[in-house]
Amino acid sequence: MCNNANSQIIEQIKNDLKYYKEIHNNTYSELKKETTNEKNIQEIISKKTYPEQIRKVNANISEINNIIFYHNLKNLTFKTYRLQHFNYLTKNNIAATYNPIENKIYLTKNWIDTDLYHELFHVGSTITFKELNIIASGFQYKNKTNGYLIGTGINEGYTQHLVNKNFGYDRRKSYLLESIIADKLEKIIDPEELKKLYLTADLHRLIEELNNYNTIDNIINFILEVDYVQNLIKLSKSKDDIPAIQESLLNIYYFLGTTYYNKLNSIPIMPTNIKNNEMKNFMNSLNKVTYPYSSEYIETSLHFIKNDEIGELLNQIINQNKQKSISIF
Numbered sequence: 509m510c511n512n513a514n515s516q517i518i519e520q521i522k523n524d525l526k527y528y529k530e531i532h533n534n535t536y537s538e539l540k541k542e543t544t545n546e547k548n549i550q551e552i553i554s555k556k557t558y559p560e561q562i563r564k565v566n567a568n569i570s571e572i573n574n575i576i577f578y579h580n581l582k583n584l585t586f587k588t589y590r591l592q593h594f595n596y597l598t599k600n601n602i603a604a605t606y607n608p609i610e611n612k613i614y615l616t617k618n619w620i621d622t623d624l625y626h627e628l629f630h631v632g633s634t635i636t637f638k639e640l641n642i643i644a645s646g647f648q649y650k651n652k653t654n655g656y657l658i659g660t661g662i663n664e665g666y667t668q669h670l671v672n673k674n675f676g677y678d679r680r681k682s683y684l685l686e687s688i689i690a691d692k693l694e695k696i697i698d699p700e701e702l703k704k705l706y707l708t709a710d711l712h713r714l715i716e717e718l719n720n721y722n723t724i725d726n727i728i729n730f731i732l733e734v735d736y737v738q739n740l741i742k743l744s745k746s747k748d749d750i751p752a753i754q755e756s757l758l759n760i761y762y763f764l765g766t767t768y769y770n771k772l773n774s775i776p777i778m779p780t781n782i783k784n785n786e787m788k789n790f791m792n793s794l795n796k797v798t799y800p801y802s803s804e805y806i807e808t809s810l811h812f813i814k815n816d817e818i819g820e821l822l823n824q825i826i827n828q829n830k831q832k833s834i835s836i837f
């Protein structure tokens with residue numbers, strides 16, 4: 509279990525998210541008033557750098573909810589670094605980044621279209637509360653005053669999932685682990701609804717939706733665990749980190765598995781054999797995760813978790829739920 513996962517922190521996060529719910533709703537109503545029609549948006553896009561790429565992402569966002577995208581797009585600027593030695597980016601091996609305070613996308617000379625699409629999805633899902641020191645981006649919530657940062661893992665994963673789904677995988681296979689986790693959320697929450705929650709920067713409502721099938725504490729633990737494993741992988745320097753990564757992934761898979769199983773159990777007409785088969789596919793597809801980052805000690809084809817361990821986990825989920833009559837709240 510990750511170090512962050514203790515009840516005191518979870519209580520603080522719960523309170524913080526309640527507070528966020530309030531300010532989010534007020535700010536969002538204000539943003540809504542700005543919304544203009546598609547013709548105006550197209551006009552703004554045509555004056556921007558990279559209109560072609562922005563148009564593609566806009567087409568993808570507009571069909572669900574473009575209120576935040578439109579708001580940020582108006583003053584969005586770009587900065588391209590011709591030199592490779594733009595420290596922050598090159599050190600972290602990323603080709604692009606979005607700074608929500610400046611409302612600016614930074615690109616290194618190595619960027620490709622999928623990098624820009626990824627950052628534009630951040631533009632379309634970020635609300636900045638400058639006076640409050642709060643930034644909400646998709647499923648990430650950052651409160652600088654009290655030092656919170658939660659949801660980076662699932663947020664990057666879902667952002668990349670949108671890129672992969674709509675524009676195809678890039679050659680770098682960016683955020684592969686996180687995007688597979690995010691992809692599973694679409695099995696639990698209706699894809700259109702999930703996208704709407706992301707495009708309205710509503711982590712609070714995401715947790716409420718997941719609460720239909722699991723407890724709030726488990727949900728927050730899961731989100732923190734994805735943040736934890738993402739960091740662990742990013743900073744990992746040796747093979748010694750693999751057991752910790754595996755333990756963390758098993759926690760994440762267990763959460764996703766039980767949550768999905770609880771959802772299947774909420775469908776009264778589903779026969780047990782179909783349900784169990786569905787679960788088997790769900791768990792096996794999780795283990796498509798291979799080490800996504802280039803590293804000298806891990807081959808790209810390595811699976812973190814062995815297939816028989818996934819089978820064990822599946823049995824555990826199904827049998828545990830068989831024993832107790834489902835009471836998840």
Ligand SMILES: [Zn+2]
Nearest residue numbers: 626630664667
């Ligand atoms: Zn990102």
